[in-house]
Amino acid sequence: MSEVVSTAPDTRGPGIGGSLTATVARWLIRLVAVTLGILTILFFLLRLSGDPAAVVAGAGATDEQVQQVRVSLGLDQPLLEQYLHFLADTARLDFGSSLMTGEPALRLVLDRMPATLLLTAVTVVVSVLVGVPLGVLAAARHRRPTGRAVSALAGLVQAVPSFLLGILLLLLLSLKLGWLPTYGSGTPAHLVLPVLTLAALTVARLVRLTRSGMLEALGQDYTRAALARGAGQGRVLWQHALRNALVPLAAFLTIEIAHLISGAVIVESLFAYDGIGRQLVDSIFRRDYPVVQATVFAIAVVVILISAAGELLLRRLDPRIRRAA
Template sequence: MVDVRTSPRSPGVELALSMARNAAVRLLQVAILLWVISTALFFLLRLSGDPAHTMAGENASPEMIEQIRVQYGLNGTFIEQYQAFVGQMLVLDFGASLSTGRDAMELVLEQLPPTLFLAVAAIAINIVVALPLGGWLGTRPETGAKRFTGVLVAIVQGVPGYVIGLVLIQIFAVSLGILPSVTGGGAGSVLLPALTLASFQVPKLVRVVASSVAESMEQDYVRTALANGATPSEVLFRHAMPNALLATTALIGAQFAFLLSGSLITEYLFNWPGLGLLLVNSVTRLDFPVVQAAVFVIALLVFVVNTVMDLLFQVADPRLRRR
């Protein structure tokens, strides 16, 4: 009779148990993360100013301002407002927008698809440009063209994204007039903001791919493949590039998560109707409910992307499951 307690588990069972444990830990982590971020944001927003004054206008009477505070629940103490906020947050109810009167979470979810579309477009450009360029830079021998390209990549990495965005607007929208400078609903309106976001991501990915490929090209199995008659391109695409994909995939996942939260300036620059533009406008208007809902959704999306990437790595690499 086999003792179940001491019998070895199959790899499938080990994988399922590992993923279940990670899922439970991740759920606890996301709950703590969202609570901490929402709490910090709640008090910071209320220390930044009184939205009742902004809504009422400069010539409003004290009675009118107080009426607005009562209407939107801003007349209580910080603790009273926080207690009401926590209760609403548990059911994903962040209240009505102070600017439009619409449900804050509804506004945020309406602006989410354009942000996701822009992030996917930027990542696609990033992959198409960085993978072949990084693979080429990682091979030997090193030529003058490769050294010049490496220097150019390093320079571009140090340039702020909004500067590149302004340069792209000047070239393609003002000088050549072939692309719109702001969102106009056409198919070409996504190109400039996507290129702006990708320009900040491409140099990092190029350097990681080049480093991984260069390291792989020094391995014994590559020398064996070359000795057996394989061409340099066959060695690059069959051996070096696949081994570089794990580190590359990790960086791409991190970059996608960053794009969900770090495209505020680009969306504002190109008037892209996404979460970034909504968040910037809501901050300037002291629209607390919309800001809180937007930050909540962004933090949740970033956490989900990172969690999915971790789970994919555990499936692909058994060493991570054992760890």
């Protein structure tokens, strides 16, 4: 018996450390593989979309001038050689300079990244503060008109495309009522319309997910036992049922944050919000290869890091995931 007690801590310790090390190694490999795959596909697609040398040279440039620009940008080299140079530069985080402004491409992206992260963070906070309580309400009163109305409204909002909702909000709150600025960024007022547009779909999904998770938890024996022991309905809802519904909610938010960052492309362009989404659209139309590649690289890294943080959070919330790992 003494041998078992003395050796148990030694066995448990390396297991936990080994699991954490394996998780970090797995996510690093995934980060490199996914980023490399995305950038490789993007590299070849961009070069099939048109000649950036003609864009940089200008509409009135001669063939000789266009060729000079092509040579200066290294676009006269074979495609495979361009790709190998691109991989070497990516490994050094050197995406070159913008074809339009001449500034380092990665620096342009990093300058815009805080605005997009702020928009995403505010959207997530608003969605959780609105969607989770409405989901709890819909579950607690699922047989009453209030719960049915909340569920129906969530389904209706979920069916409306984000760009259409953004246009309607722009017409109503900015152009008709004049309450909010129509475009731009830099002040809290400029965040309202983009946040409402992005948060609407997330709130609708949170309501439906929270409702289903709460209804499942309320049908379990432990909630019935708590009610039988005299616990109030509010305590059962918030301390027992909601706690067990947090795991699927955390998993959903991890995926949703990635969708919000990528979905910000449309919303930022609609409201002329100075984030990486709008910069990406402008760079694509201008065929500014370095900025497009640097933007996609930054988005891929952020999304993968968020996914890794979400997996660690799920392990923290659910002991079954830790045991399985």
